[in-house]
Amino acid sequence: MAPGSKDTRHTLAASDLQAAQEAQDAACGSRLTIDTGAIAANWQTLRERVGSAVVCAATVKSDAYGCGLAPTVRALASAGCSTFFVALPQEGATVRREVPGATIYVLNGLLPGAAAHYAEAMLRPVLGSLAEVEEWAVFCSSRKVALEAALHVDTGMNRLGVTVEEARRIAADPAMLATFRLSLVMSHLACGATPKDPFNREQLARFKSLDGLFPGVPRSMANSAGVFLGADYHLDLVRPGIALYGGEILESDPLRLRPAVKLEARILQVRHVPAGAGVGYGRAQVTNRPTRLAILSTGYGDGYHRRAGSSDIRPGAKAWLSGHAVPLFGRISMDLIAVDVTDVPQDLARRGAYVQLYGPDMDMTQVASAAETIDYELLTGLGRRSLRVYGPLSGTAVQGDW
Template identity: 75%
Template sequence: MVHGSRLTIDTDAIAANWQVLRERVGASVNCAAAVKSDAYGCGLAPVARALAGAGCSTFFVALPQEGVVLRREVPGAVIYVLNGLLPGAAPIYAEARLRPVLGSLAEAEEWALFCRSRKVVLDAALHIDTGMNRLGLSEADTRRIAADSAMLQAFDLTLVMSHLACGSTAGSPFNAQQLARFKALQELFPGTPCSLANSAGIHLGPDYHFDMVRPGIALYGGEIIEGAPERLQTVVKLEARILQIRQVPADVPVGYGQGQTTRRPTRLAILSTGYGDGYHRRAGGADTRPDDAPPAHGVLAGHKVPLFGRVSMDLMAVDVTDVPSELARRGAFVELYGPDVDMSHIAGTAETIDYELLTSLGHRHQRVYAPLQAPAAATLKEDR
């Protein structure tokens, strides 16, 4: 009763999505799971437990602090840290049994030195840059490490990986270029497992699967390939409580900056959610929006209700003029995204991506971990 919004997260759906991907790549390929950024905003601990229960044994996080939390939840799992070895942090990795994804010569040298100083052979991965130009070893440094037998004896190289820059764009010729570069360089480490594919890479086909795949957004029900209708199960449902119903005459501006003006006598529902809760401001309505780029919408009892005016920090308005008054009432909930409202579509209205919506989920929502109801999209009513 004290929350303005409700966030339902279906960890069974996350586990089911992982199982679908595992079956797609086949038994010979290790299907890992990316759970960085608090499991894409869904909660690291409950998501990790659900995935481990489904059979996932390898996880990827971005930072060692995430890995330390994850280790408590999945004591026997393999945990890779994608952002590599933070300077001076090797003891923390060792204590929590985290495997740094070494992305520079300096990181590889520091990890090797630490292992020698402790007289232990610890696990690590190498990240080869095949064109992302973000993290990763250059071709020259990759060859240098491959030729340095002393370094490779200091730690146990358990994975060689790279990352696709354009994997979500299925027709991009750069995918094939990266694949060719990766194949050429991973051969420098014979017998070492290899990984290239994220969620989108899995859908590019078996040539991209190698020994391990690392799905992320697909596990959480997001868009996998740009513009493709394929989705796995919906995982997240965000609902906002109606605080007040307002009757607004025609030709009256609404909200900050008087961004949108009513064109008719309008009934507005004021919702207890805003950009302070992770709902992006750009998704709101404005008179300056072109007719072919309408604002985002919610769903109230089967009725589509468009946002009206700017999204503010704690509040937003939706147009419920055509919704029966017994449904559009104080205390009712409006679905902002979930089974009936495609998150990727909402992200598009905000000129962003569903990754950002997920990882922006705020901490003021009442979080409920429970199965989601099947979508009622087939019966949605268009309200104008």
């Protein structure tokens, strides 16, 4: 191949990119790897579960659960996803730029006075009150165009949504409904993550009591947990969220969905601490033997929850170092975490090595449980100091745009 050829230039560019990534990695205390391929694969698995007759959308609110909205929707669109749910119109505008032909629903409804923003970005508000329905109808009437929107019916969550009786009143007003195009009627499960809770069936019955009021309009009730409740809940469209990102839906995952996020922190130093020594703020945990501690360059300033720390009263979370589960030791501070590496070979627990705080070897849900929270909160609270890269959770990754 002649010098300066296209293939040579690409090789040089790849080499330059790798060198730049290595330089950035050397300057960062922690590394966050996000596998959008796993997110897309999880979506495909869920789509196969619900079958071709049901639309499988993707919920990408809160920056795609902390994973980066733009790269995530690009991966999902490449896998075949064409319907997205966001919380706010600015999120919807980002999705529109990345996937121009997508169908985009805004779960938080129609913000007061913002109808023009929805129309400009071709966003569909999920109308959750009579005031929102009326404002959208007036706006569409003034523009003389029947824009799409969804109707959210509250069946027991008691957050957003019109009541069942209000839904009946809306259905009985054909003149108002003629001003816009109702493209979806939806509700939301309060106890979907608890399959045996009888309230799931109660909500489904309330929702199905509206059948026939909006003929031809697709219906949706199932979030991630709802997908696992069975075909009765799938209706015409499912809108998984946390399942896409590898979070826990049920205690037993029959689909073996893939983890999509790995957080690692670099060891700054390894300390030899005698028995009877307190570690960290408040001396919350005291060594009961001569102990080797690895001090990691991350903390609650990077989104790792302080409550996951350990004390003499309660154990904390664990991390993963080269095939060894290592317990956190003492309180988590803003920038530092201590882990007990006494039982890890010294050549593995060394300055500069990375410790996995959660990912494929250290279950994120277990870490969240130790912090007395849920994996949703860990994901959406991912810090911005970590070097953020996109690629497989094992192997080469590339710096991402987020």
